[in-house]
Amino acid sequence: MLFFKRQWPIIIAFVMGIVMWARFYIPTEQSQTLQDEFMRWARILFGFAAMLGILSLLHHHWNKIKLKRPGFGFSVVTLVAFVIMALTGLLPVSWTWLGFADNLRSSNGPHMYLFEHMFVPMQATMFSVLAFFIASAAFRAFRARSIEATALLIAGCVIMIGRVPVGDWLASVTTVEMGSWGARSLINFPYVTDWLLNIPNAAAQRGIILGVILSQIAISVRIIFGIERTYMGGGD
């Protein structure tokens, strides 16, 4: 039993890792068919992962209600909402008696009605609340305490103005004729924003991308050779 718990996942990871890596260098039809088949398996596995997630969610909230832990009322709401959304999306029954369309996938169906009138406003509200928090946090915490903080503060302010139409408007109203230099804008936030995004930002992002990809390669090699075992739920 211990073999299936410890060695078997490592063997699967090793074989699949080596096969998929080698396949990349074998551009034949059979190799492509093999990849297509594995990708089909992967999509099925993703489906099971989603099922596992749903079961875990239901189990967690059911236990919270059963033991009447603090805030269990929210769990009741979660479960009720889950059941209603699932039933309206899955049950092949007619909802015309409630004034909805017969087709479950129709934009006039009960599932889409709940999605549009409950899910969309609630999620949009959660995200839009960020604007208020950011405004308050920027006012209270964004201080030029060091050179790095000052650089970040200036760059942030320039980009905030340069990325909205008021930046373009400022640039156009402050444009003056400067002889042989032609028309030049005295307050040109969009120009500075463009420079910040294309030069220092792109350079830093390129470094981050390279670092992330090298780390991904390193972690993949560690998983294939069984050095990294945290994906099995234990320490390495």
Added chain:
Amino acid sequence: MDFVETILNLDRRIIYTIVALLVLIPLIKPFSLPIKPTPEVIGIFREIDKLEAGDNILIAADFDPASKPELMPMLEAVLAHCFERGIKPHVLTLWPSGPGLAQQAIERQAEKYDKKSGIDYCFLGFRYGNVAVILGIVSSITDTFTTDYYGTPTRNMQIYQDVDAVRDMDYILDIAAGATVEGWVVYAAEKAGVKMGASCTAVSATAYYPLLQADQITGLSGGMKGSAEYETLLSGKYGVPKGDATKGMDAQSAVHVFIVLSIILANVCYFISLKREDEERRRA
């Protein structure tokens, strides 16, 4: 309490009220600031505009309601652009909460331009698997999405008689709230040799500049501003009415100006208070 102390100890409810007013007032009474399209957004518009009637474009609507104000107008504008030019969009999503929004956008635009599902466009819906789905449609769209969102088998659809994989597409556009752009670039656009553009939330736009500079994407639309620029280009060339992104730009401008001014004011007050503390310490 003097002005400096009042500012430094300002009640957050006052800031919230100002932000709420600055969002509401421009939405009720817009002051219509001009929107100047940037080369990044023109890069997407130009490539789609170059396509001919009957060409195919793959649109990944990888976002959820949290990013709706930023990305939904882009999806609507691109669909309007496609239908206006007779280009066939194939819309899918890798996000579980994405199909509802994509359905709204595609049905609204299809109705406006009198386009038929399975002939002029196809809404493939959602499949679990991220990169596995991308790799799947690189091999075969009809094998990966055996039915469209409405349950109609894709293999029999008129739109898929000459198209079966990403290599048959003429352009790819990922409208993304998360990190799906890299997946589409690496596993779809590069592998199938198809040009690609990216539209993303304003906060994640900075991450894609290296891809833009390396010509791995032809254009980049960041946040609501990018969507508003696309609407401006579409309105300028085809007279399509501007959408929600343009309406939201005045509110965004007002809030950004407020945040910048409040940061400057708070910092000035902070340094004055530091100076005062320093003087008091010296006096003591």
